[in-house]
Amino acid sequence: MRKIFLFMMVSLDGYFEGENHDLSWHNVDAEFNDFAHKQNNGLDTILFGRRTYELMAGYWPTPEGMRDDTETAKWMDTARKVVASEPFTPVWNNTTVVSEDVIGKIAKLKQEAGTDIVLLGSNMLCVSLMEAGLIDEFRLMYNPVAIGKGTPLFAGLSKPFKFDLLHSRAFTSGNTLLTYAGKRV
Amino acid sequence: MRKIFLFMMVSLDGYFEGENHDLSWHNVDAEFNDFAHKQNNGLDTILFGRRTYELMAGYWPTPEGMRDDTETAKWMDTARKVVASEPFTPVWNNTTVVSEDVIGKIAKLKQEAGTDIVLLGSNMLCVSLMEAGLIDEFRLMYNPVAIGKGTPLFAGLSKPFKFDLLHSRAFTSGNTLLTYAGKRV
Numbered sequence: 001m002r003k004i005f006l007f008m009m010v011s012l013d014g015y016f017e018g019e020n021h022d023l024s025w026h027n028v029d030a031e032f033n034d035f036a037h038k039q040n041n042g043l044d045t046i047l048f049g050r051r052t053y054e055l056m057a058g059y060w061p062t063p064e065g066m067r068d069d070t071e072t073a074k075w076m077d078t079a080r081k082v083v084a085s086e087p088f089t090p091v092w093n094n095t096t097v098v099s100e101d102v103i104g105k106i107a108k109l110k111q112e113a114g115t116d117i118v119l120l121g122s123n124m125l126c127v128s129l130m131e132a133g134l135i136d137e138f139r140l141m142y143n144p145v146a147i148g149k150g151t152p153l154f155a156g157l158s159k160p161f162k163f164d165l166l167h168s169r170a171f172t173s174g175n176t177l178l179t180y181a182g183k184r185v
Numbered sequence: 186m187r188k189i190f191l192f193m194m195v196s197l198d199g200y201f202e203g204e205n206h207d208l209s210w211h212n213v214d215a216e217f218n219d220f221a222h223k224q225n226n227g228l229d230t231i232l233f234g235r236r237t238y239e240l241m242a243g244y245w246p247t248p249e250g251m252r253d254d255t256e257t258a259k260w261m262d263t264a265r266k267v268v269a270s271e272p273f274t275p276v277w278n279n280t281t282v283v284s285e286d287v288i289g290k291i292a293k294l295k296q297e298a299g300t301d302i303v304l305l306g307s308n309m310l311c312v313s314l315m316e317a318g319l320i321d322e323f324r325l326m327y328n329p330v331a332i333g334k335g336t337p338l339f340a341g342l343s344k345p346f347k348f349d350l351l352h353s354r355a356f357t358s359g360n361t362l363l364t365y366a367g368k369r370v
Contacts, residue, residue: 012325012348012365013338014199025345140197142327144350144365148342153198157333160210163197165329165359174350178361180197180329 002109003116004047005137006126007039008153012142015150016123021051022150027143029173033069039139040075044115047106049122050085056120057092082109084125103132110134127156130182137181138163144174187294188301189232190322191311192224193338197327200335201308206236207335212328214358218254224324225260229300232291234307235270241305242277267294269310288317295319312341315367322366323348329359 009026010016017023048056059065060076081095084102098105106129109117119126119135129135140153154161163180170176193201194211202208233241244250245261266280269287283290291314294302304311304320314320325338339346348365355361 010199012199012363013340013342014195014197015337142363144348144368146339146342146346146348148339148345152200152337154331154333155198157198157331160333161331163329163331163359165355165361168353168355168361170350170353174348174365176350176353176361176363178197178327180359183329 001111002045002114003136004106004110004119004129004134005116005139006119006130006135007139007141008121008123008126009141009143010153011145011147011150013146013148014152015147016121016153018147018150021055022147025143025145025147027145027173027175031171031173032175033072035171035177036069037071037075039118040072042115043075043079043118045080045082045109045117046076047117047119047122047125048081048083049125050083050088052120052122053081053083053085053092053095057090061092082106084122084128103128103134106134107132123151123153124156127154130154130161131158133182135182137166137179140178140180142176142178144176186296187230187299188321189291189295189304189314189319190301190324191304191320192324192326193306193308193311194326194328195338196330196332196335198331198333199337200332201306201338203332203335206240207332210328210330210332212330212358212360216356216358217360218257220356220362221254222256222260224303225257227300228260228264228303230265230267230294230302231261232302232304232307232310233266233268234310235268235273237305237307238266238268238270238277238280242275246277267291269307269313288313288319291319292317308336308339309341312339315339315346316343318367320367322351322364325363325365327361327363329361
């Protein structure tokens, strides 16, 4: 069974995006990029919701994305990208669009041979998957900033959800990575 | 100069209280109480907003509060309690109500002789004080639960606010205490 883990940037006041989907508060430096490379290393599948996919597709395959972080840009390009969305024609290579029975199809994806699967951001899809018990690990990177307004992490959750803390790591930048499993209850 | 530090419980999705001011998700155990006793030890002044004060006044001086955590109940009772609020007649001893020029009066309180000052919860007062540059340290205890709805930490902040991470501590319960200073910019 392949594991699915979430990777999400969060502000201290609990937003994964600011107003108008603002992500300019993301606190990224060389240590962050090194962490991301190690996290991505060897993973062959990425899960996305539609919005996050479009954001990534508009950045990583461009000269700007290649220049900012060549290693991640190449990995993004090569990996299998699975997008939960109404049907659309993807502009980025190696993309599969899943439009129906999303939960069932992602449960099957976990059964296939391959590496662990990373869910990048994609809050709405995340909430659906965590309520279906399909997310094995939650990696929440708390950035040292309060942004005051935005969309809260796990917005749409229908009832409280408990976690087990697995470990924590402080970055020189002031980011703190908190890693959890969903609590076995 | 006395320091003011905030102590606040926060859910992973960034709420300091759930719907209808629900705090039943607070993850409190013997290790937490031991931490709280050490934090309180020797402090002589507590700052509150009106709502938090009334919540505390309805719990700590009662048989239930005394039974749940006698040491904290006694400390709460003895400490000087300063409440930012419209005028009211306090029912708990050693309470000062500050109704006008709150920022100026709390700035003066920092100049008085005494120990450091703890701001317990009290989000609205917290935001006013942080925007006035009066909070020296932010101790945010992230509880391992997402509650889905509530009032976000630092609700009312007028613009983004950056922090310097000072340290982090993981508790056996799954709580993580992240301690920050306001960023010097």
